[in-house]
Amino acid sequence: MNLASWVERHGRRLRDRPALASGRDVHATWSELAARVAAVAGGLRADCGLEPGDRVAIVMDNRAEYLEAQYAAWHAGLVAVPVNARLHRDEVAFVLEHSGARVVVTDAAHAPDVSALEERLETVERVVVVPGPDWDGLLSAAPVALTDRGADDAAWLFYTSGTTGRPKGATLTHGNLLMASLSYYADIDPVAATDSVLHAAPLSHGSGLYGLPHVARGAVSVFPPPGPLGGATLLSLLARWPGMSFFAAPIMVKRLTADAALAGADLTGLRTIIYGGAPMYLADLEQALATFGPRLAQIYGQGETPMTITGLSKTDHADTDHPRWRQRMQGVGFPRTDVEVRVVDDADRALPPGEPGEVVVRGGVVMAGYWGQPEETAETLRGGWLHTGDVGSLDEDGFLTLHDRSKDLVISGGMNIYPREVEEALLTHPHVEAVAVVGRPDPEWGEAVVAFVVTDGTEPPTAELDRACLDRIARFKRPKDYHFVESLPTNNYGKVLKRELRDRLGGRPPEQR
Structure with a gap:
């Protein structure tokens, strides 16, 4: 295959x-x-x-x-x-x-x-x-x-931040990607050749993965003009390419919701907005539903199981009469059709409903392993289950709620940021002796990167710390804030207690996942 x-x-x-379109024009x-x-x-x-x-x-x-x-x-x-x-x-x-x-x-x-x-x-x-x-x-x-x-042959190396701070190449096979595409039809939407998919988010990540089921069915792949997608542009493309769906980080959904061009606009040509990759405030989601109607679907997944673990369907979003609707909108939904999902303890024993533990998943969509990293592969796929590193709990209905992020990963604007990368960059500054990076809830970006810095007694200008980062890592990973402290909280083994640092920042708002 x-x-x-x-x-x-x-x-x-x-x-x-048409197969490919640049704006309103057919490319091929x-x-x-x-x-x-x-x-x-x-x-x-x-x-x-x-x-x-x-x-x-x-x-x-x-x-x-x-x-x-x-x-x-x-x-x-x-x-x-x-x-x-x-x-x-x-x-x-x-x-x-x-x-x-x-x-x-x-x-x-x-x-x-x-x-x-x-x-x-x-x-x-x-x-x-x-x-x-x-x-x-x-x-x-x-x-x-x-x-x-063959189905087991590698097709896509999906590089995703891992627990070591270095990206790991999740080996996705032709069979994995076929299964992910079939799961899209089962859980999100059927697709016809008369439909379209808009690539407003990076093709290297979610947009590329959700483009696959559309190519499989012969829909047209549409590329908007460079720059952030605005309401006027979206309406113009909808008029030209109906039956449109697209993947978006929550920040993109929020910006479109606030775009005056979409207020009261005819969105008949819009089929589905698939959002994920970062938390979304409940208030923002309610505003998005008011603007776009029942066209939103949420996904929870990882590069190791390409965006296919659980989901909140368009029907779930529209079911506002459900007694736990608001609570559910702060969760990540039900297991997708092509996977099994469990919550387990440290010994990989399944936990009863309501008990938090590690989320594990297995199915035909799970990666073959990490490229060139057999030990990491064996650890992550032990017992035949993908260990996500995320802490969550399942309720009596099988609905999954996440309680903590995978290994302190920060997700800002839908982009994964591993704290160690930022910490290593900051430690190159001559006056920085120790540093810990955490995520702080942010109403626009989902999370903002914050650095707690211990110096040698000389507090450097933040511009110098910014430069230490920009010389070594991508701009979007740079801290939005610096807190200078005398020491970092640690446990008896010397491990920095990042949860305590997050608590200093005020924790999560009550309506944020």
Whole structure:
């Protein structure tokens, strides 16, 4: 089962229907996309010398060519490595080196950094810039036949922050991604070739994953103009591409809700907004429902089980007469069709309803393992269950509520931020002796990064601390606030008590997950 067979099939069956759109304009029909994918696949195999199983990284902002490169990699039997384009150059370097990517497809905005990495990394043999002569060369290559792939063959290395502070490549197979797509139809929405999916969030994460079931059914993938998605733009695209769904972080939903252009607007063409990846205030959710109506669906998942653990359906959101509706809107819903979910104790024994413990999951959507990390794989998948690291509880109905974040992970604006990365950057400052980073509830971003800093007696300007971060990690990971303290609270083993630090910040508002 090769996922690229979807494109090949639609190239014959839906020849003249739009497959990719840039704004209101058609970028490629299905027959054109199928031809481009087969040609680029031929170029990757013949011109770049890649063999089935080799990795191709994609480092670019959302654009139609992104999907052309991704499906071309699969067509050629290669493994796609979509890289978060917002990462710092050194973070991108780690992903490229760890994955062993031999070819990187990038855009003009990221080409300088990626080209510099080509000289620095032994693994990277070629950088292809879109648009440009190298990309044109791949498009003009002789097409190749679809490469046979099995359900257990790797398709996507999804790099997600892990418990060590370094990203880990969750190996998602063709079978995993097929199961995730089928689960979408079962739990979120059926999809028709007359529908559309809007890629307003990064293709390297949720938007890319939720785009799969739409490609599978022949819907058109729509790319909005660069920049934040505004209400006027959304309405214009809805008028051109009806039956539209899109994935969004809660902050994006909140901003659209507050956009005056959408007040009282005709949203007939809007099908579904799938939100997730961060907490959402109940008040914000109620306002969103007032603006968009019963078109919201929430997902809870991880890169290791691509956005498929539990969900709150559109029906759940609309069921305001349920006696526990407000409580449920602060939870993460019921297990999805394709998985089993348990809450277990430290010995992996299932806990009774209401008892908090670690959330574990198993099913055909769970990753094959972490790329090149057998020990971490064995620990995370012990006993045949994916151990999420999240603390939650199931009620008598099987409804899951989360109580704590996975291993102190901070999620801000839908982006994962592992505190250790920020702490290591701050510790490079000569006057910083110790530091602990936690998340603080934030009404706009879900969480904001806050650093508690112990100095050597000289308190550095925050601008210098900002610079220490910006020189080493992505801008969105930089702390929004610094608290200078004499010492950090620790337990008897010297471990910093981050829960106590979060308590100093006031804890969570009562209506926040």
